[in-house]
Every structure is written in C-alpha cells, then in structure tokens.
Amino acid sequence: xxxxxxxxxxxxxxxxxxxxxxxxxxxxxxxxxxxxxxxxxxxxxxxxxxxxxxxxxxxxxxxxxxxxxxxxxxxxxxxxxxxxxxxxxxxxxxxxxxxxxxxxxxxxxxxxxxxxxxxxxxxxxxxxxxxxxxxxxxxxxxxxxxxxxxxxxxxxxxxxxxxxxxxxxxxxxxxxxxxxxxxxxxxxxxxxxx
Amino acid sequence: xxxxxxxxxxxxxxxxxxxxxxxxxxxxxxxxxxxxxxxxxxxxxxxxxxxxxxxxxxxxxxxxxxxxxxxxxxxxxxxxxxxxxxxxxxxxxxxxxxxxxxxxxxxxxxxxxxxxxxxxxxxxxxxxxxxxxxxxxxxxxxxxxxxxxxxxxxxxxxxxxxxxxxxxxxxxxxxxxxxxxxxxxxxxxxxxxxxxxxxxxxxxxxxxxxxxxxxxxxxxxxxxxxxxxxxxxxxxxxxxxxxxxxxxxxxxxxxxxxxxxxxxxxxxxxxxxxxxxxxxxxxxxxxxxxxxxxxxxxxxxxxxxxxxxxxxxxxxxxxxxxxxxxxxxxxxxxxxxxxxxxxxxxxxxxxxxxxxxxxxxxxxxxxxxxxxxxxxxxxxxxxxxxxxxx
Numbered sequence: 267x268x269x270x271x272x273x274x275x276x277x278x279x280x281x282x283x284x285x286x287x288x289x290x291x292x293x294x295x296x297x298x299x300x301x302x303x304x305x306x307x308x309x310x311x312x313x314x315x316x317x318x319x320x321x322x323x324x325x326x327x328x329x330x331x332x333x334x335x336x337x338x339x340x341x342x343x344x345x346x347x348x349x350x351x352x353x354x355x356x357x358x359x360x361x362x363x364x365x366x367x368x369x370x371x372x373x374x375x376x377x378x379x380x381x382x383x384x385x386x387x388x389x390x391x392x393x394x395x396x397x398x399x400x401x402x403x404x405x406x407x408x409x410x411x412x413x414x415x416x417x418x419x420x421x422x423x424x425x426x427x428x429x430x431x432x433x434x435x436x437x438x439x440x441x442x443x444x445x446x447x448x449x450x451x452x453x454x455x456x457x458x459x460x
Numbered sequence: 461x462x463x464x465x466x467x468x469x470x471x472x473x474x475x476x477x478x479x480x481x482x483x484x485x486x487x488x489x490x491x492x493x494x495x496x497x498x499x500x501x502x503x504x505x506x507x508x509x510x511x512x513x514x515x516x517x518x519x520x521x522x523x524x525x526x527x528x529x530x531x532x533x534x535x536x537x538x539x540x541x542x543x544x545x546x547x548x549x550x551x552x553x554x555x556x557x558x559x560x561x562x563x564x565x566x567x568x569x570x571x572x573x574x575x576x577x578x579x580x581x582x583x584x585x586x587x588x589x590x591x592x593x594x595x596x597x598x599x600x601x602x603x604x605x606x607x608x609x610x611x612x613x614x615x616x617x618x619x620x621x622x623x624x625x626x627x628x629x630x631x632x633x634x635x636x637x638x639x640x641x642x643x644x645x646x647x648x649x650x651x652x653x654x655x656x657x658x659x660x661x662x663x664x665x666x667x668x669x670x671x672x673x674x675x676x677x678x679x680x681x682x683x684x685x686x687x688x689x690x691x692x693x694x695x696x697x698x699x700x701x702x703x704x705x706x707x708x709x710x711x712x713x714x715x716x717x718x719x720x721x722x723x724x725x726x727x728x729x730x731x732x733x734x735x736x737x738x739x740x741x742x743x744x745x746x747x748x749x750x751x752x753x754x755x756x757x758x759x760x761x762x763x764x765x766x767x768x769x770x771x772x773x774x775x776x777x778x779x780x781x782x783x784x785x786x787x788x789x790x791x792x793x794x795x796x797x798x799x800x801x802x803x804x805x806x807x808x809x810x811x812x813x814x815x816x817x818x819x820x821x822x823x824x825x826x827x828x829x830x831x832x833x834x835x836x837x838x839x840x841x842x843x844x845x846x847x848x849x850x
Contacts, residue, residue, distance in 0.1 A: 323578040331585020
C-alpha cells in the first residue's frame with residue numbers, strides 16, 4: 267500500500283485550513299490576500315493529488331493569476347491604514363457562537379460516523395479507466411500517444427473536454443451565458459454613459 | 461547507467477541532475493543575456509558597449525554579479541518587511557519552476573506532463589504576484605504605481621496570450637511540450653506557417669508579459685524611476701533581474717516549441733539535408749576561428765591570452781561534438797538553444813527600435829486589437845479544421 271497520496275492529502279489539507287484561518291484573522295488586507303493565495307495553491311495541490319492535472323493548472327491560472335491579482339489591485343487602491351483601525355467584529359457574537367457550536371456538533375457527528383475513511387488509504391495508481399465508448403470517441407478524434415490502460419500520459423484534458431463539450435454541453439453553455447450576463451451587468455453599473 | 465539506485469528512485473535520477481544543472485547554470489546564462497543585450501544595444505546605437513572587463517567585456521556579467529552581491533541590502537522605513545522579503549522570492553521561484561517542463565531537447569528535459577503548456581502559463585501567472593507585492597510592500601509611491609500598472613497590463617495581455625496559445629494548440633492537439641514538437645515532426649511543418657496570426661499575437665503579448673519595451677510601463681524609467689523595484693537593492697534586486705531574464709527565456713522557449721519546431725533541425729523530414737546534423741561542429745570551429753582572429757587584434761597580453769583560450773575551448777568542444785554519441789545527444793539541445801537565442805535577439809532588437817507606448821495606447825492595443833484578433837483567429841482555425849475534417 268502506498269501511503270504517500272494519503273500523506274499528501276493530510277499535508278495539503280493542513281495547509282489549506284491553516285491558510286484559511288490566517289486569511290480571516292490577519293488585520294492587514296494584503297496579508298489576508300497572501301494567505302488566501304496559499305489556500306488556493308493548496309486546493310490546486312489536492313487536485314494534483316487526485317490526478318486531475320488540468321483542473322489543478324486551471325485553478326492556479328484562474329484563481330491566483332486572475333482573481334487574486336485583481337483582488338490585490340483593488341486592495342492597493344484602498345486606504346489600508348484606515349481599514350485596519352476599524353473594528354473588525356460586530357456585536358452579534360452570541361448568535362455567531364450558537365451557529366458555530368451547531369456546526370461543530372454537526373462536523374463532530376460526521377467525523378465520528380465516517381472515522382473509517384481517515385486511514386492512510388491508497389487513492390489508486392492514477393491510471394484513468396475511461397469507458398470503452400469514450401476511448402473510441404477519443405481515438406476517432408486523433409491518435410493520442412499512451413492512451414488506455416498503462417499509458418504514460420493520461421488523457422485528462424481530453425476527458426474534461428468530452429464531458430464539457432459533449433455530455434454536458436447545454437449546462438456548460440448556460441453557465442457561460444450566465445457569466446456573460448454578469449459581466450454586462452457589471453459594465454452597465456460601472457459606466458455612467460455607454 | 462553506472463550507478464545502481466533502488467528501483468523507486470530510478471525515474472528521479474536524471475530529472476534531479478537536470479534540475480541541478482539548470483539551477484546552477486542559469487544565473488550565469490542570465491548574466492550573459494544581459495551582456496548580449498548591452499552589446500546589441502551598443503551596436504544599434506553605434507557604440508562599443510562594455511569593453512573593460514575581460515576581452516570585449518566578456519567577464520562583465522561576473523563583475524556585475526559580484527557587485528550586486530556585495531552591495532548593501534536596504535529595506536525602506538515602514539516597509540512591510542515580510543512581504544518585501546517574500547516578493548522577489550515568488551518571482552524567481554515561479555520563473556524557475558517554469559523550466560521544469562521546457563523541452564530543451566528530446567533527451568534533456570526534466571519532465572513531460574500532459575498539461576505542459578498550461579502548467580507554464582499557470583506558473584508564470586503566479587510570478588505576477590511577485591511584482592505586485594514587491595511594489596506594494598516598498599511603502600513608496602513609484603513602486604506602487606509600477607505595481608498597479610503591471611497588474612492591469614499583465615491581466616489584460618494574459619487573455620490575448622492565452623487565445624494565441626489556443627490557436628497553436630488546436631493544430632498541435634496536445635498540451636504536452638514534447639508532444640507539440642512531435643506533432644510538428646509528423647506534420648513536417650513548423651506551426652508558424654499554419655498559425656502566423658497566433659504567432660504574431662503571442663510575440664506581442666509575450667513582450668508585454670515580460671515587461672519588455674515597448675511595453676515596459678511597470679518600470680518606465682522616464683516616468684516612475686524604476687517602477688516596482690525602485691526600492692530594491694543588492695541581492696533582492698538581482699533576484700528580480702534573474703526572474704525577468706528567466707521569463708524572457710521561458711517565453712522564447714514556448715514560442716520556439718509551439719511555433720518554430722522546438723528542438724527539431726530545419727526540414728527534419730528531408731533526407732537530403734541530413735548534413736545539417738554537423739552544424740554544431742561547424743559552429744564551434746567558426747567560433748574558434750573568430751576568437752583566434754580577435755586574439756590577433758588585441759593589444760594587451762592578458763586579453764590576447766583570454767581570447768586565445770576561448771578559441772581553444774571552442775576547438776575542444778568541436779572535437780567533443782565530433783564523437784557520434786555526443787553529437788546525437790547535443791543535436792536537439794543545439795537547435796533549441798540556437799532558436800531561443802535568435803528569439804531573444806529579436807526581443808532585444810524590438811526594445812531598441814520601438815519607443816515606449818503611452819498607457820492608454822497600451823490598453824487600447826490589448827483590448828481593442830489583440831484580443832478580438834486572437835478570438836477571430838481561434839474561430840477561423842476551428843472552421844478550417846472542421847472543413848478539412850481533421
């Protein structure tokens with residue numbers, strides 16, 4: 267049994283959770299952003315650990331290279347000294363404690379219930395086993411070197427393309443139209459005259 | 461392999477050696493790219509450039525490196541020390557990680573992954589954070605302006621860059637860097653001839669991504685002193701410089717891999733041109749000849765000896781390449797380095813030919829011209845590929 271995947275899962279989880287906690291506790295907004303970047307990198311690491319290479323690269327490209335850069339861009343335009351002086355906690359802490367306790371109880375219940383899954387398990391060898399129809403379809407597109415059981419390069423990107431553009435084409439297109447609507451809305455709100 | 465390792469470590473032996481070679485050799489290479497830049501700049505401006513340190517200034521990079529390393533390390537008052545320390549490290553790490561999937565040749569590469577090209581774009585987008593955080597943490601006005609400019613510029617041009625890469629990828633139909641080169645071997649054609657528009661857009665966007673003139677807004681000397689690295693000195697400054705030149709090499713390497721045939725020699729499928737495989741030997745002999753001629757013209761004895769020594773080293777390399785095994789091994793590496801060097805020369809040439817754009821012009825080019833052109837290119841490529849039925 268190979269313990270490394272399990273070990274990396276716990277290591278990355280620790281990084282993600284530590285980064286998330288530091289993100290919400292730092293007073294300086296730029297430090298928060300840096301810890302959020304660490305968290306997002308950890309998530310990309312989890313994807314890699316699950317052999318979803320394409321997803322990992324897109325996670326880094328979109329969230330860190332795009333969204334976090336824009337976050338930092340906005341943070342730099344804000345007067346940080348003023349923001350740091352303001353109170354960061356409000357007076358609804360009694361309700362917050364209630365919610366947190368309920369959530370903790372729920373989590374504890376699930377952890378006790380599912381304690382079987384906490385061992386250092388084997389997450390597999392990383393060989394994808396796409397069903398025969400998908401392999402046929404991929405091979406009809408072009409000759410992919412090393413495709414199939416025991417192949418050296420996994421057709422990760424191709425499988426995602428199959429899922430997005432063939433099996434779930436309509437939801438994918440609806441999601442992209444939704445994003446377009448959001449962009450147009452943002453432009454309309456930001457521009458005084460168009 | 462003479463060394464017997466446990467089977468579990470076997471696949472990591474050569475990659476580790478290659479990583480060590482790249483980390484140890486690349487700072488020196490970056491230094492010599494700086495020298496090349498200064499020499500080409502001097503040539504374009506009808507000057508001689510650095511001539512004092514070593515023959516023809518050949519030892520200048522080493523002198524510069526020593527100077528940078530023994531300089532005082534200054535951290536501005538009220539700077540965010542932690543981020544100030546972290547920022548150049550992010551830049552240089554991101555730049556070096558990109559090297560891990562670059563196919564220097566069919567034998568000299570660290571790894572080949574199925575998301576190679578996407579991996580490089582993702583990692584280099586992380587490098588932007590180094591510039592932004594460095595500018596912010598300096599607690600100074602000019603670096604902050606430089607950081608803001610670079611954030612806006614890099615995010616804008618990354619879109620055009622991505623679409624240009626998609627154009628090339630549609631023809632290659634793989635993201636693996638070795639796979640892209642092999643696809644060009646199978647097609648018998650460099651992809652620049654299939655995708656000239658994508659290649660053009662890629663080169664323009666890559667100039668902007670690496671903060672090179674005419675897009676060097678984030679460090680425009682005449683406007684904001686030195687931009688994001690104004691407050692950096694000594695070793696930290698040299699880290700930024702190392703990252704910048706690594707990025708230039710990385711974008712050149714992507715351009716060469718995707719559009720100019722990677723480590724393939726010109727016309728790899730034409731049997732009649734097989735004599736081209738002896739080019740490395742001839743190149744070394746020509747270099748040796750030039751060095752000996754230079755030695756003849758030097759007046760001071762130390763420089764005479766230096767040039768003659770260089771010529772002898774070139775001759776010895778030529779002799780080494782004459783061994784068939786070495787020649788086969790060096791083949792891909794030679795063509796790849798040659799193409800990357802020509803690409804870098806092009807970048808330098810552009811820098812001293814075009815004046816810097818104004819900021820509104822920069823955004824105008826990016827959003828109004830490059831991105832629509834790149835999208836149109838992807839659509840046209842798609843239509844053509846469907847019509848051809850491939």
